[in-house]
Amino acid sequence: MSRLWTLGRHQWFVLLVGLAAGGLSFYWWWDSRTEVYTDNAYVVGNITPISSYVTGQVVALFVDDNMIVQPGDPIAQINPVEFQIAVDQALADYQQAGHAADAADVTTHYTTDDRKSMLVAAQATRAEAEQAVQAATVAVQTHGRLHEKEVEVLGALKAQMPGLVARQRNALFYYERFKSLAKSGDVPGQEFDNRETAYSEAIAKVESLQSDIKGAERQVLASELQLQEARVRLEQSRKALANTDATVGRAEAEQMQLTVAADTALGLRNQQALAEAKLRQAKLDLSNTLIRAPRAGVISRRTIQVGKTVEAHSPFLSIVPLDFDNVWIIANMREKQMPNVRVGQAVKITVDAISKQTFDGWVESVAGGSGSVFSLFPPDNATGNFVRVVQRLPVRIRFGLKENFENRIRPGMSTRITIDTAHYVRNSPHEW
Incomplete structure (x- = not known):
């Protein structure tokens, strides 16, 4: 012990560096056992295409790209005269x-x-x-x-x-x-x-x-x-x-x-019922000339203008939801990262567009197969030369927030996620 006090400044520095490296190595080893990280993660949402139930000319437009609408807000008015x-x-x-x-x-x-x-x-x-x-x-x-x-x-x-x-x-x-x-x-x-x-x-x-x-x-x-x-x-x-x-x-x-x-008399009553059905359909078509937002979200990819004729069932804009019931993260995890991943585990989320903020989340589910099997041309390893490729499994991650952070988290954004495999925040009857 007395010899430690006789060490020189250089020797003390070497000793401290060695201790720090050892501590970092232990932390990295322990962290790699309990945490799983990937930056191959993106925000996904239920984007709703909006189309008209009837064909007609647009006489009024109430929204523009990037506007936030609420359910029931008017989007466009089709000329109602012929429908009346x-x-x-x-x-x-x-x-x-x-x-x-x-x-x-x-x-x-x-x-x-x-x-x-x-x-x-x-x-x-x-x-x-x-x-x-x-x-x-x-x-x-x-x-x-x-x-x-x-x-x-x-x-x-x-x-x-x-x-x-x-x-x-x-x-x-x-x-x-x-x-x-x-x-x-x-x-x-x-x-x-x-x-x-x-x-x-x-x-x-x-x-x-x-x-x-x-x-x-x-x-x-x-x-x-x-x-x-x-x-x-x-x-x-x-x-x-x-x-x-x-x-x-x-x-x-x-x-x-x-x-x-x-x-x-029965035939005439049936004709009356048919006429009543046609009347209800005509009233429904008239009511459908005013197109309303079915859900809250951001108006995107608007293609209609006032005076343009829209075709029935042809989408002319999309509503991108911002609520966390319709927004989540898909993290594409490597196979070797999945042994300890389970549903309900805690997740730390960093959104590249909000880099200074860390969000809590949890693992909701794991996809039924790797991304390659759902591709247009899935691989067939029984043909040609075999090359082993590490596959990735899509993991769905939910935000722990009740509301979207300042409405800034939007589908398509890049994120980085860290799954704490030792910490559970949700109970689930399924492991995956």
Whole structure:
């Protein structure tokens, strides 16, 4: 120990330099074990291209390059005149379709009532005609039986006539015989009177039977006429029933008009719905003539001017977001730097454009593959001579700030990042 105090100034300097070099070497060794650094890191963001939903001429422009806009701020106004005309035409078509549909509904309602009433009336008439046919059939049967009985009665009366006529002749024979015998006094006058009375009674019976026969003939004729009339009425009722069947058939066929009317009304309602959809589309197109910013950010790469016609769905400017929900860093790490890198580890960030400021961040995720596999022509190491090339994995890093530092951190900027693999600031179920 006493010898250290006897060292010269030069020897002390050499000793201090050696100690410093050793300390730096230890720090570098320890730092290389816990920290990973790269300057191949750039700010990336969700850049939003802005286009118009409709084609038209720009009549007003409200933004310029590098302006900061907020959600809903107007960007440009397309000439709305022709779109307003389209709205008016669509409105007129919609109203006309509505009136036509209403009229069709009324027609359907009255047609339904009318056709149903016709069918009910026709069915009632047919029921009456059926009853009339049944009544006429019964009448024919009744008059037929009556006529048969009348004919039977007439036949029975006529069958009695020969016997009565024979009795009349027999009574006449005895009357004339006893008359001559009475004149000669061979028989008493009382016997003659009896024969005369018998003869008169025979004549009376024949005349009475003849009268009954004539009456029966009149009854037969009358019943025959009634039977013919009943048959005529039956035929007429059958024809009437046939006519009512035809009427019912027509009424049933006209029920199809209800379906036609309902289908017509439905078609007109569909046309009204189509006209309403066209009206909504026309109103939407009119509202889309005023183009608004969908998000906050910086206007960039504006290509439109007042008076220029923009095409639908053709981008004419971009909005570059500045909020840290849409801005992050992609650090392309070498493979050999990745063994200890995990999601949630703390990161120190330096932006070249803000070199005096250091920002905190954290590892959010690691890409699914190296950058080369997503290139236009990915390498195929199975062909040609093999050359081993160290690959880089894109690592997404989020800023720890809630708001963009003075809105100065913007996509495309170069950064330098240092990942502290020994320090975690976020918890994650995934290591990568």
